[in-house]
Amino acid sequence: MDKLLIVKLGGKILEQQELLDQFIDFYAAYPHPKILIHGGGKQATAYAEKLGVETKMVEGRRITDKPMLDVALMTYAGLLNKSLVAQINARGEKAIGVTGADANLIVSDKRPPGAVDYGFVGDIRSVQAETFKTLLDAGLPPVVCALTHDQKGQMLNTNADAVANAIAQGLQANYTVELWLCMDLPGVLENIEKPESLLAEISPKRYAELKSAGKIHQGMIPKLDTAFASLDAGVDTVYISNVEALLNPNHPKTRIVQA
């Protein structure tokens, strides 16, 4: 099977032009099929402020009311997605920027209000693997921003890690998938204050032990849960790391392993 690289870019990299340039050089030159996923929470917050839209967070998760959904559409799908596409294609590529609404690529269900009403937030229902494959086969690598739709006309804000994992799971039958979930931290740490506590790999058993010992940082739990789900679903390789580790094979990173 052909190799497929899936990279989720998160954290401050979209504001670090020098590192971003290095990443884009690497990404544009990468010779196999590839898909890039990005969010842009920080930029959305900044534009929301300029527009007088209040940012509401519950337990580190953004509440997406209508004005905030518009801000997400403007910053993720407009400003950031097209900036990434233009920079990649300046290197001779033919990347195509999309949301989950485009070509019906990713359909999600609006999360039903429970203890918290997250607003216009979508939980992914399906990924159109065939259409992703059509774009990849045509040499048009998708740059996906973390927005989906309900196929009834409503755009929905969706977690970028969830998007990356859903795409990886959707395409594992067609490709040997290597998934990189990149963030600011260098990987999974036993102690978030100590970079030297980075785990080179983590298995479900080790994860359970560390979690019950209270040693897994709160924000890392959904990331690890979906990463393990991707391995279970047949995704070949999953890393949690910073972008530097993707660019330099000798850089420390965390590999998610099945046992």
Add this chain to the structure above:
Amino acid sequence: MDKLLIVKLGGKILEQQELLDQFIDFYAAYPHPKILIHGGGKQATAYAEKLGVETKMVEGRRITDKPMLDVALMTYAGLLNKSLVAQINARGEKAIGVTGADANLIVSDKRPPGAVDYGFVGDIRSVQAETFKTLLDAGLPPVVCALTHDQKGQMLNTNADAVANAIAQGLQANYTVELWLCMDLPGVLENIEKPESLLAEISPKRYAELKSAGKIHQGMIPKLDTAFASLDAGVDTVYISNVEALLNPNHPKTRIVQA
């Protein structure tokens, strides 16, 4: 040759939900290859105001400085493009929203500053007909917003009529192209105050006569110039009209004719 419908949506229709719904019903059901082009100048102006970005116009043309380019990216490529795509795909289609930067579809040159420096405005250099054809053949009709790129990483604001005409000209060798340049007015009028002065057709000779008699409205001149250029380049049919005329064959409209 297969038929290709190209529609440029302009004017207030993006704010007229009832008419827009009728258009989207028609467009989603249209059974041949199709491409939709849109701008969104009014929405950009409104968001620019909210963001405190000054709208500068010279002779009815927008000056696109860096803050205004960001506003165009946010409103055209983010908000409006994805709203149109989600509404079309709610009808079972697989439309894909793009700018000229995506898949390198439309490359333009930044207009050199002359008497007026229009800023980040692009004049179209080339259209990738093969890539448009790839998307159309895959059943992914493009929804194109009026932004292009210079292939060196810079996005450029581009007139939506120019984008529509360039696509029509680029694809005329592969398809029998029917191009509709839709706006608020019902077509080309001899007297802009009198809807009954609508011309059912206009030839280059008639255009020259009316222009020298001062009877062609200023804003119509670039639209007619590019429409005639499209016919000369081999585009089969060009109409200038409102959207109602596209939906109803008996509605008055102006057809651009070669003689």
